[in-house]
Amino acid sequence: MPAYRDDIDGLRAIAVLLVVVYHVWLGRVSGGVDAFLMISAFLLTGSLMRRLESTGGVRAPTQWIRNFKRMLPAASIVIAATVTIGVQILPGSTHESLWRHAWASLFYSENWLLAFESADYYADHSQASPLQHFWSLSVQGQVFIVWPLLFVLIALIARFARGRIPARRIALAVFGAIFAISLTYSILSTAADQTLAYFNTGARLWEFAAGSILALTIHRLRLPVIARAVIGWMGLAALIACGLVLDVQGGFPGYLALWPVVSVAAVIVSGNDEDRRYGPAMLLEKPLVLALGRSSYALYLVHWPALVFILAARDGAPLNLIEGLIVILCAIAVARLLTAIVDTPLRRLEWVNRSNWRGAGVIVLSIALVAAIIAPAQLEARRLAETEATALAEAEQRAKEQRTYRNPGARVLFDDWTGRIATNVPLRPRPAEVADQWGTLSRNCGDGSIVDIPSSVPACLDNEISEREADRTIVVVGDSHAQQMLAPIDTIGKRENWRVVSFLLGACAFGLRDVQPDTDGYSRQECRDWNEDVMDLIEEIDPDVVFTIGTRTVAADSESPSTAGESESVPDGLERAVKRLGRMGIPTILVRDNPRFTYNVYQCVEEAEEGNRDVNAECGIQAHQTLARTNPLDELKSGHVAALDFSTYYCPDACPAVIGNVVVYIDKNHLSTFYLDTLEPVIHRELVAAVDDLGATSGGASESQRRSR
Structure with a gap:
């Protein structure tokens, strides 16, 4: 050769x-x-x-130094330049993600970060990380x-x-x-x-x-x-x-x-x-x-x-x-x-090239170049975010004293709304708050503290209220759309003394599905195995009720006249799962899905604000584009299945991007925790009523608790 x-x-x-x-x-x-x-x-x-x-x-150390001395200098320059340019031209809500991907790229762990985030390498490149490659x-x-x-x-x-x-x-x-x-x-x-x-x-x-x-x-x-x-x-x-x-x-x-x-x-x-x-x-x-x-x-x-x-x-x-x-x-x-x-x-x-120490010095200098750009920018952004958060809290307090609401969100849609809404105030959540707009519970129960968790179930969270202390046990199960509902459910659980347990898997709706061509990710082997094992866990926990998302809406474009919302549907296998729960004596609460978009709504709002354009005219859609004219869950309601529909609070007429000075979405299809917090009184009322009704139908909470204890 x-x-x-x-x-x-x-x-x-x-x-x-x-x-x-x-x-x-x-x-x-x-x-x-x-x-x-x-x-x-x-x-x-x-x-x-x-x-x-x-x-x-x-001579492994020599080989390591030789390889990374060749790779890192050019890579560090590109990472540094990408971060510098990205902070200037990308929306503020993406900056924390940009820095996170920069660190991962610098230390050769970007593939695992993308795997953790379940990034779609084939998706719209304009929404991708500029360091994804x-x-x-x-x-x-x-x-x-x-x-x-x-x-x-x-x-x-x-x-x-x-x-x-x-x-x-x-x-x-x-x-x-x-x-x-x-x-x-x-x-x-x-x-x-x-x-x-x-x-x-x-x-x-x-x-x-x-x-x-x-x-x-x-x-x-x-x-x-x-x-x-x-x-x-x-x-x-x-x-x-x-x-x-x-x-x-x-x-x-x-x-x-x-x-x-x-x-x-x-x-x-x-x-x-x-x-x-x-x-x-x-x-x-x-x-x-x-x-x-x-x-x-x-x-x-x-x-x-x-x-x-x-x-x-x-x-x-x-x-x-x-x-x-x-x-x-x-x-x-x-x-x-x-x-x-x-x-x-x-x-x-x-x-x-003659010295390993000098080669190592090149590697250290390359890392230092990127760190010198990212670290100060991150620290300054966090300092500004803390300052802004303090100023917003003080402004909110002053507004309350004047009986004016700065960011009432969904409250402006309540039947008893009589407040005044402030104008020309910053929308919430702020860009620095977007990364934290995900529902969660306080404890990781993946350690087997509740039940033994199989390896196919990667996420178990609970709210630390013990089985003996709780008045009821609620299991939340499903994909990221079920996860986003954990924010109001956690608040409700603390008020009602409910034990809340969740089992979640991204892009995997709750349902028992057969092997078939996978068109939406729900039928992939991992999702099917997860659903089967979660069903066994639910049977072992024997909760008072299971809570999940009952439909999947259609992604719509603000400029499209499409009426594709007619294809909003119940995920395949959900009815089968609900019937199996019913045979166990466990009722189910199904919640209608929220609208989905073909673009990042939060970033659309940021760009519209920068251009002094109407955010809802530019970033909203019509209800018929994403929601079916009649709720598909109506056909599933029964004595052991309740259906909740909050779509009028996402789409009171059209489906706006901003309601009550609150940005409703943090991306293409996930609701902001800030908006869900403002909707919590309605969710609380409807959820408690549904749990009580299902409890009465199935024999009451005491019977359920006797089963589980």
Whole structure:
């Protein structure tokens, strides 16, 4: 094999162009990232294996410093620039998230942050984090830490074997095992929860293992020049076609990701000789392609934040051919500049390369650059938020003394509303408050303090009122729309002396569903297993009532005349779950879902306010666009099922973004806790009445408590 493979630099150029082109024009995933992962493992493993065979050692710390000295300087500059620009042009409500993603990107944990947030990599790019693309670099960084440790293990085994088993054969066994285990896990986890699997390092390790296996065996692959050329061109064509042919969104990184991995392997094998006539190296070693390939890392770094910022400025409007081409060319120019002034000089600077301490110093300085920008900005933002919160509290008190309400929210819709509403006051929640607008309960009961929790149920929360002390037990179950209701329910529970327990799973509505094509995420294996296990937990707790969201509304656009709200529906499997609860003697309270939007309502309000535009005219929708004309829950009501409908407080006529100087939503479809707090008196009245009615129908609270105690 040639000492340096120029064609692999050219292959990097193809991979990064696929990533950029698909992001800019197609809004899809191309398989280019998988190519990068494969290539990086191929090169890293080849380097470590040669060192082990020639010296008998690995020098893991030296390898770590070498890798991160190359990666971090350019990355830190892009992170710092992205944060600086983002704070200036993105809405204030996104700043805390921007800083959080910057820290995660800097310390190579962005993939886990995105997995935790259940980010949709295929969603509207204008709403995405401008640092979201660091997920793949985070996976790569984690592997760059683990792989040298694996070679230390390989070296120890080889030493223990005293030469009877060659180190290369041991390495093949190690990476073969990783490939088999990780690929199996990837297939299973992708089927269960594809969004989570996409960012999961464990579901990606097999791609690195494949690159490692190729690096360990490629010296044995000797094929005629024509055969290698055919294989190479087929691999290159397959790589380019991957994102168009495959359902990347629904299938990666499971077995479908074998397509780009095998394609890259074919191209690498085709260049495994000095004689590369007729093969794709003819294209990949062209000067322009090589120039792009040697700036591929920088281009990957800069293209995504540039695209996100541009789309955010255009309110998500996609780029046409010419606009997209301009963005790509500008990104290439910036990437070339970044490579020329940062990457190339550091790579060639012998004074730094001769000392691990100096290399470590480059890493520390890179981290310090980002920290020097993020930390002061965060501290100042928090100081200003605390100052604003104090000022708002004082203003609220003065307004009460004058019998004027600054942010009454839903109260302006109450039948007995007689107050005066202040004008020209800041809307609530403020941007700094948005991150805290999620319902929760005070204690994590995942420790088995209530019941033994299986691994399939990741979230158990309760309000610390014991079973013996409580007058009633309420179980709240469902997805994030059930979670948002925890805020008023927690308040009600404390007043009524209710024990409140919740089981929650994002994007998983309550219901017992059969295996079927997954169109909304509710039928994924993880969701089905969770529902079955939660049903068993409910039976064990035997509460007085189960509370959940009973419908799913339709996302609507403020500019669309659509009447799609007619498709508001009861989630599949809910009726079956309710009937099973009924057979257990456990009644159910179903709540109608709130409106959903195709855009971030809170950010829309921020932008409308900045432009002195009417926030409700610009950011609201009509009720018929998202809600059915009749409540679908009416058909489910019975002696053991109550249905609550608060839609008149979300859509008193139309569905406004702001009611009573309170922003109703914090994103596309979740209600702000601030607004729900103002609606709490109505929720309290309706919920208590429903619980009492169901208790009377099922034999009263005392009977329920006797069952459970």
